Amino acid sequence: MTELSATLVGIYPGRDNQIDQLLSLLRKPADPSPPCIFIYGPSATGKTSLTQTLFQHYDTTGKHHAYINSIECFNSRLLFERTLNAWMGHQPSAENRFGNYVKCDNLVDFxxxxxxxxxxxxxxxxxxxxxxxxxxxxxxxLTSLMRLSELTGRDVSVVLISNVIWDKFRPRHGGASDPVSVFFPYYEKNQILDILVKDCPPEEPQSFFLTFVDAIYEVFRRNCVDLNELRHLVAMLYPKFVQPVFEKQATRAEFPRLFKLCQPYFTAASDRLYLREISTSEWQKNSTVASVKNNPEDVAMSIYQMADSDNGLDLPHYTKFLLISAYLASYNPARLDVQYFAKGKDPKKSRKKKAVTNGENALGGHNRQQLMGPKLFAIERMLAIFYSIVAEPVKSTVDVQIQIASLVTLRLLTKASAGDRLDGIRCKCNVSLDTIRTISRSVRFEIDRYLYDFA
Known part of the structure; x- marks a missing residue:
């Protein structure tokens, strides 16, 4: 057991206590184990991987344990038949016409x-x-599985792995004793560094790679504690971080300069890559276009424009601002337009003033406009918001009326007034929050700062 414990600790840094707990519960093959063991903790904490590796070493024949994923075995029959297949060493194949060892339809048969x-x-x-x-x-x-050893008279232990705590897992009707629990907490910083350093490319200095991983952790730790996500970010960002070294822009000893050159990629990764607004392959393909030889702002723009063509709305620049204005007019109360859109006003200060005026608390005392749906607005109000949020003067060659008519034709704006003329009609916006956010990002407009619901 000592040798197995040392092997597992070498594979899974930071899980010494959990390994010792599990090995003490499994005990020697001749000694009985608890009827039920409950392994729980947040995602990406090593529960499944460690448990699988432990049983592979503990049961080298593979006939004394059955690993079942409840997502794959989506009904009880699959659960029972795959368990019996594993215990009997039976593998469905062409020779046996992909049949199971026995047919087991229900709990009593199992x-x-x-x-x-x-x-x-x-x-x-x-x-x-x-x-x-x-x-x-x-x-x-669940109750019967937890009592399987008692019901069958055999030395059978059920090991449950879950992200849910036992208080939310416990069967309501009772019927079984609580299992022995093993908790897997989030990794601490030093444990994360010990794990991620194993991903260091063979040709790279390990100390330099570890310094980069430390920087990634400090940048993303407030929003990301998931080890798998951090590992993904390291894999995507390290090639861009070390790129200036190969382009003779900096040396490995100039870490602050390398960090500054890569900062646009950090920002883009937090907005695009981490939130999966762009796939890994798209990131790799598009990030090769941007280079540290370019202006950092150009690099940021290049990355921020990744996948913008996938938003489903290929609209002209000013038409996007018109649609944003329509959304703001539909979901913001008209009485707050002066506070949000008057020239020289700061939306953040306006929010504080609004909260004090209305006596609304931070827990959402007002009725959320997003839940109540879009409201009708006058075209004149939408145009007033449009001219307020467009940073530069609108060119005289731009026919705003035609662009509004195009939005109505595309059903992005819904008319609620009769008549063909746009003057004096009332409309409401017909796009979702996710869509308008995508459009806003494509024109570098922070719409959440101007939405009443996100005060």
Whole structure:
């Protein structure tokens, strides 16, 4: 056991306590284990990977444990038949016409087959990942699995792996004792660095790579504590971070300069890559176009424009601002237009003034406009907002009336007044918040600062 513990600790830094707990619960093959072990904790904390590796070393034959993912086994029959297949060493193949070892349709059959097929004196484990999904598969399934050893008279332990705490997992009707719990907390900084340093490219100095990983952690730690996401960000950003070294723009010893040159990519990654607004392949393809030899602002613009063509609305520049103005007019109260859009006004200060005036608390005392839907507005009000939010003077060659008519034709604006003339009609905006945010980002307009709901 000591040798196995040392092996696992080398593979999974920062999980010494959890490894010792699990090994003490599994014990030697001749010793009984608890009827149910509950492994829980946030995502990306090593629960599934460590448990699978542990059982692969603990049960080298592979016939004494069955690993089941509840997402793949979406009904009870699949759950039972795959468990029995693993215990019996049966693998569905062309030779057996991809049949299972036995047909097992219900819980009673599973208990009977377990009693008949498993010999006395041998320890077996049933490992169920994403176990919270078992709660929706009948009132007695989870309770019966937790009492499987008692019901079958065999040395069978059920290991449940979940992101949900036991208080929200416990069967409402009771019927079984609480399992032995093993908690996997978030990794601490030094543990994250120990793990991510294993991803260092072979040709790169490990100390330099570790310094970069430390910088990534400090930049993203407030918004991202998920190890998998941090690992993804490191993989995507390190090639851009080290690029100036190969382009003779800086040396590895000039870390502050390298960090400054890569900063536009950090900003873009937090907005685009982390939120999955752009795929990994798109990031790699488009980021090669931008180079540190360019102006940093050009680099940022190049990255920010990634996937803008995928927003589904290929509109002219001023038409996008008209649609943004229509959205603001539909979802903001007219009485607050002066506070938000008057020249020289700061929206942040306007929000504070509004909250004091209306006596609304920070928990959302007012009725959210997003939930109430778009409101009708006059075209004149939309134009007033439009001329307020457009930074530069609108060129005389731009026919705003035609662009408004185009928005109506495309059903992005819905008319609520009769007549063909645009003067004096009332409309409402017909796009979603996600769509308008995408359009706003394409013209570098921070719409959330001007929306009443996001005060």
């Amino acid at each position: 208990i009977n087959y377990t009693r008949e097929l498993l010999p006395h004196g041998e320890k077996h484990f049933m490992v169920v990942d994403q176990a919270e999904r078992l709660r929706d598969r009948g009132a007695m399934l």
